[in-house]
Amino acid sequence: MSLISAKGVSLTYGAQHVLRDVDFEIRAGEIVTVIGPNGSGKSTLMRALLGVKAPQSGEITRKPGLRIGYVPQRLAIETAMPLTVARFLSLPVKHTANAIKTMLERVGAQGVETRQLASVSGGQFQRVVLARALLGNPEILILDEPTQGLDQPGIAGFYGLIEDIRRDIGCAVLMVSHDLHVVMSASDRVICLNGHICCEGTPTVVSAAPEYHALFGHGTRGTMALYQHEHGEQCDHNHAHEGIENHGQ
Amino acid sequence: MDNNLVYALLAAIGLSFATGPLGSLIVWRRMAYFGDATSHAAILGVALSIGFGLPIFLGILGVALVMAFAVTNLNNRGHSIDSTLGVLAYFALSLGLVAISLTDQPGVELHDFLFGDVMAVTAQDLLIIWGGAISILAGLIWRWVPLLISTLNADLAVASGINPKREQLVLTLALAVVVAVSIKVVGALLIGAMLLIPAAAARGLSRTPEGMAALAIVIGVIASFGGLFSAVTWDTPAGPGIVVAAAILFFLGGLSKR
Numbered sequence: 001m002s003l004i005s006a007k008g009v010s011l012t013y014g015a016q017h018v019l020r021d022v023d024f025e026i027r028a029g030e031i032v033t034v035i036g037p038n039g040s041g042k043s044t045l046m047r048a049l050l051g052v053k054a055p056q057s058g059e060i061t062r063k064p065g066l067r068i069g070y071v072p073q074r075l076a077i078e079t080a081m082p083l084t085v086a087r088f089l090s091l092p093v094k095h096t097a098n099a100i101k102t103m104l105e106r107v108g109a110q111g112v113e114t115r116q117l118a119s120v121s122g123g124q125f126q127r128v129v130l131a132r133a134l135l136g137n138p139e140i141l142i143l144d145e146p147t148q149g150l151d152q153p154g155i156a157g158f159y160g161l162i163e164d165i166r167r168d169i170g171c172a173v174l175m176v177s178h179d180l181h182v183v184m185s186a187s188d189r190v191i192c193l194n195g196h197i198c199c200e201g202t203p204t205v206v207s208a209a210p211e212y213h214a215l216f217g218h219g220t221r222g223t224m225a226l227y228q229h230e231h232g233e234q235c236d237h238n239h240a241h242e243g244i245e246n247h248g249q
Numbered sequence: 250m251d252n253n254l255v256y257a258l259l260a261a262i263g264l265s266f267a268t269g270p271l272g273s274l275i276v277w278r279r280m281a282y283f284g285d286a287t288s289h290a291a292i293l294g295v296a297l298s299i300g301f302g303l304p305i306f307l308g309i310l311g312v313a314l315v316m317a318f319a320v321t322n323l324n325n326r327g328h329s330i331d332s333t334l335g336v337l338a339y340f341a342l343s344l345g346l347v348a349i350s351l352t353d354q355p356g357v358e359l360h361d362f363l364f365g366d367v368m369a370v371t372a373q374d375l376l377i378i379w380g381g382a383i384s385i386l387a388g389l390i391w392r393w394v395p396l397l398i399s400t401l402n403a404d405l406a407v408a409s410g411i412n413p414k415r416e417q418l419v420l421t422l423a424l425a426v427v428v429a430v431s432i433k434v435v436g437a438l439l440i441g442a443m444l445l446i447p448a449a450a451a452r453g454l455s456r457t458p459e460g461m462a463a464l465a466i467v468i469g470v471i472a473s474f475g476g477l478f479s480a481v482t483w484d485t486p487a488g489p490g491i492v493v494a495a496a497i498l499f500f501l502g503g504l505s506k507r
Binding site: 047080084142 | 406461
């Protein structure tokens with residue numbers, strides 16, 4: 001069954017169209033990755049799916065009572081608020097010291113419980129935010145560019161962790177990413193976004209799609225391009241290729 | 250001790266129980282300006298109360314509510330509102346001063362409304378102050394966790410099924426009530442100081458949000474004793490004395506961190 005679905009969603013900031021006529025669906029246990037250049041509306045789509053931002057038109061449906069674990073792009077921690085890691089992990093739902101300790105170990109950030117959240121390093125910080133999301137026993141994890149500011153081993157480590165966790169608890173994962181290669185191989189389905197959905201499908205299909213290359217250049221061709229499309233057009237705003245080759249589950 | 254001093258102490262201590270946690274939230278949300286705009290509007294409330302023969306408390310509460318909702322709404326529209334807030338704050342203050350002069354009432358001591366007159370607190374004032382402070386404290390405790398997560402990050406709050414805008418309502422109401430009950434203690438010009446300074450002093454010495462809110466109450470209570478001690482010993486004005494004492498604690502706290 002679908003956890004979150006969007007139908008014909010359009011969203012504007014002022015006069016600027018950020019999302020146009022986007023259809024989206026994610027089902028239990030699926031890993032879906034949204035990729036797109038800067039300003040393509042990725043974060044806006046995430047925030048609309050979360051319910052933070054209401055679309056101007058279209059419809060977003062969340063499964064009633066859906067437990068969402070959210071890891072935002074940047075969590076600007078207000079240094080004015082004193083906050084230990086353990087207290088942060090108990091917001092808003094209280095967890096036992098034992099559950100917190102176990103979860104921090106699980107995400108590879110053991111022993112930081114009593115540290116001030118604002119003083120935790122970048123890589124550990126994202127793991128702490130992930131731990132908070134996981135403590136809520138989520139049906140879906142939503143990660144908005146979770147590896148921003150991490151180095152290459154840090155990025156690989158973080159996605160490896162996400163894959164492990166998904167295998168363990170079977171939650172759906174929806175993520176936004178720039179780190180195309182790392183992310184795509186682990187995804188069931190990749191959505192290429194640029195204000196609207198340019199192309200969508202399994203990683204191999206998307207990496208071979210001309211729309212994908214139009215957006216990201218040809219650097220990845222050859223590594224994942226297992227088969228080619230005959231579509232010659234570039235990804236533009238006429239929706240010529242929306243939904244092609246949708247092999248998602 | 251005479252009755253006036255006991256009443257004054259009880260009034261200032263009661264107020265501290267509200268301003269500690271509320272001030273902490275205002276510091277975390279960087280809303281100091283909201284406190285100023287709302288409290289400056291109190292003078293307009295005084296003018297309306299005198300003009301229409303209403304109890305002062307009700308007039309201030311009404312105007313503070315209107316102002317608190319106006320500034321919250323402005324903030325939610327998401328523009329940079331620093332200058333708009335400043336304009337509103339000074340407009341309300343000056344309009345209040347002009348309006349009071351027009352009411353042509355003899356014996357209106359403007360000074361007392363601007364800086365408080367805690368030594369003249371009556372038993373009825375005490376009831377209002379403690380009633381207001383307890384309501385604020387109860388409201389904040391009731392919504393504490395949702396308020397914390399909304400303050401930390403609105404998107405995280407939404408993902409956890411909390412509506413940050415609704416939580417903000419509690420804060421807006423609390424701000425209006427604190428302005429209405431504290432005018433007698435520190436006056437319209439110094440309410441913002443009572444919100445800001447104890448919380449800021451508690452910041453460096455706390456490890457959790459709850460610890461900071463509690464310590465801000467303690468600092469407010471100590472400052473109340475200090476300001477009133479100074480008032481009876483050296484005949485200084487009580488409201489400003491309390492604020493000075495709180496500021497001294499703020500500096501001492503800063504030094505102890507070195």
